[in-house]
Amino acid sequence: MSPMPALQPPVDPEHEALEWFTRLRQPGCDERLRQAFAAWCQEPLNAHAYAALETYWQQLQVPAARPRPRIVKLRQSRMGLLLGLLFLMLLALLAWLYWPMLQRLGSELHTDVGERRSVRLADGSTLHLDSASAMNVDLRGRTRQLQLVQGQVYLEVMLDGRALEVQVDDTRIQVFGSRLQIARHGDHDELVVIKGKAALSQGGDLRMINAGERVTFNAAHIEPVAKVDTQAVDAWRNGQLKARDLPLAQVLERLAGYQGQRLWLLDEQAGYRRVSADFDLDHPAQSLARLADQQQLRLHSVLGHWLIAR
Template identity: 65%
Template sequence: MPAARFDPDPHQEALQWLALLSRPGSHAQQRKAFAQWCQDPENARAFAALQHRPGSVPTPAGRPRPRPLALRRSHWGSLLGALFLLLLAALAFVYWPLMQRLGSELHTSAGERRSVRLADGSTLHLDGASAMNVDLRGRTRQLQLVQGLVDLEVNLDGRALEVQVDDVSIQVFSTRLRLSRYGDHDELVVLNGKALIRQGGDQRLLSAGERVRFDSGHLEAVEKVDTRSLQAWRDGRLIARDLPLQQVLEALAGYRGMRVWVLDAQIGQRRISGDFALDPASNTLDALIADQQLRAYPLLGQALIVH
């Protein structure tokens, strides 16, 4: 390709060479001709001075300046993101009891009843879907009821024994007691001996045959209880004597590993009595729901909505 001819002014020629070489598709013959042109010292100085001059480099033809990206926030994207976070929160809420139970040191599956002998000689009788943590290494033995129901037979080996249920601490002076957790309250029953229960600055001292209910807010008054009916679960039976329907549903649903939400508070407080078989608990639960003329809807196999 013949070399292009330019004006004899080195500065003008340098500008033309710069524009030519900046175009896309410049080939070897053009670069060779440019190298020959730069052999003249005056041409080389003119080209070097042009490169260092601000604003002297022309924009190549056919290559438009890129426009800055305008980021627009989509309302649909924000809505989908919020729905996704809401779904994650709902799944975590529904499956949290199962994850919490599986993460405990001792736990039972839905419908399983198991007895565990501890290293200090004490025995735990765990109901279905129950969980406990145990630490026997210190001078004070520490137990924590995470979920469900447990009968504790204590071996008095000279060390103190404390049971923790959330912010409630129970100092055990007895050889037998029962602890259970329900949806709206927890419960301590002393079967033999004594136990001191503390919550903040409040405390109660229980003797054999006495019960106290408590939640995250306060301890209720101590009351007498028929301990024989409370032990029926170890024989696969639930004996209800004027109990709230909500509590009975929770106990039966626990053998499925499910929680219960009764949408109508008045229905949940309905008092019922009866002798219910726990094995299989699913048949008993369905029969009770039908007998009370209620409807139940399972939720992801982890909960039951009743109304």
């Protein structure tokens, strides 16, 4: 009996399809290999197995993310920039509103809005601070140093053999008398000498102010010295504002400040009108209403921080 021939393993089209799939994607794939693959695909079972393998492979692939339209990125960029600008504007507004209060709290002596206070210093001098005022004091050296940060102060100076100097920004006031008043307004500062003398220096400019005289100044220059009614300038210590031929804008600003508001006068020309009257600083709202009625103005309070007059 002759031996039986060895049995050939059955052909597996799916296994062969996997081999062809691998070989066709290798770097050495040439035209001869592609022709052999085409001949293999002539068998329907082989072609079907390879097509099924290709379909399965395509399903495994992660589809590439579609790029977002450029216009969307541009709009998002502009929106982010706008929100950033609005945030910075809000911070600037809050800083502008609360910076005066922070300055007062950071000073050695200060008063709140509507508060008046008298402080006796270690050298015997007395400071009378008006509403929303702030000062720093240094009495340790041979020259006593005061700094008016905000508001208004009436000084009763005790002469003890040492010089006394008051700083208002870059302006220095050397005191040679015993009573004077210094005030800081929106666009200028003011010095009034009630008893004695004072020398005001700014850069290379020097002015001597005698009793009964006043001078206004700002960071740029010093105005000429003028006479003043000393009976009216310190009336605020008794809760009175005695306006004597003052600009309307200055009176409105003073009364608005006594209730913690900043003035916004829409009619600039009306601000130059002269006002002569007495006002109650302890009731600034009523005083403002009376003044607005006399001057035919309308007042609008905005968020408790601004007073719009028109």
